[in-house]
Amino acid sequence: MRKLDYGLTFVFCSLLVFACSQKEVQVSEEESYFVDANEEWVIDDSEFEWEEEIGELEQSLIDAGLVNIEDVIPGIFVDLKYSTTDNFFGQDVYGDLFRCYLQPEVAEMLKVAHEKLQEAHPELTFLVYDGVRPLSVQQILWDNLDRPDSIKPLYVADPKIGGLHNYGVAVDLTLAYVETGEALDMGTAYDYFGYPAYPDREAQMLREGKITQSHIDNREILRQAMKAGGFSGIGSEWWHFNAYSRKEAAEKFGLVK
Incomplete structure (x- = not known):
């Protein structure tokens, strides 16, 4: 029974490590969407042009x-x-x-x-x-x-x-x-x-x-x-x-x- 306990413990620990590594990857992927404050961004002004209607x-x-x-x-x-x-x-x-x-x-x-x-x-x-x-x-x-x-x-x-x-x-x-x-x-x-x-x-x-x-x-x-x-x-x-x-x-x- 002790060997089985050890085996179960090993499997549980392995699953825990795998889950943590997956979580770290997921967080890493999410973080990739944040803008670097030091990075320069160029916005196309044409996207914000305002055309007034002429009656x-x-x-x-x-x-x-x-x-x-x-x-x-x-x-x-x-x-x-x-x-x-x-x-x-x-x-x-x-x-x-x-x-x-x-x-x-x-x-x-x-x-x-x-x-x-x-x-x-x-x-x-x-x-x-x-x-x-x-x-x-x-x-x-x-x-x-x-x-x-x-x-x-x-x-x-x-x-x-x-x-x-x-x-x-x-x-x-x-x-x-x-x-x-x-x-x-x-x-x-x-x-x-x-x-x-x-x-x-x-x-x-x-x-x-x-x-x-x-x-x-x-x-x-x-x-x-x-x-x-x-x-x-x-x-x-x-x-x-x-x-x-x-x-x-x-x-x-x-x-x-």
Whole structure:
């Protein structure tokens, strides 16, 4: 019986050693999947490329020959207000359009204005609220404006005639800090219709305490930069600038539909 015990003990020990050796091999195989921290790995960037979809409206702007201003002017910010409800009409009429488009030469003029701005105020950049506005969108705004037709042109261009936004030669914008994108205080919000937003009424509004000298100074920085790029402002909206007159725009470009 003792010999049998010894035999059994030998077999048990042999099996135990075999099992342990198998376990060691298995662990070794698992460990082979761990990454060596000192080893250099090259990742193919093409695997992580992000392709943004271009909607029908945006594609129509590209087909019309307009350009994305962010491709022309690095470092500017864009917040298309008509792609939100934060506008005079309280409606999102641009849908999936979030990039701002202008006629190519107007975008180049804006680039000059931006360069002049940063020469004088390197801490500042442009924050663009609107550029080209297709006639299809203009019609929506016209139809939804709760005003008599006789006074609607005070607020929005008649789509039968078209405005400078509809030619892609007008831009709405403000100033913002380069580091944060925060807009400077101009005294009123964008799309505010009232005398405090009128450049022509600034002296009066200052006297009446509706705006401050700081607001006027900020607007003047914007005006000077835009003037350097060849733009002209209008008397009722501090944010609106035109590259051409209506006559010039009609001669040079067609209305964007």
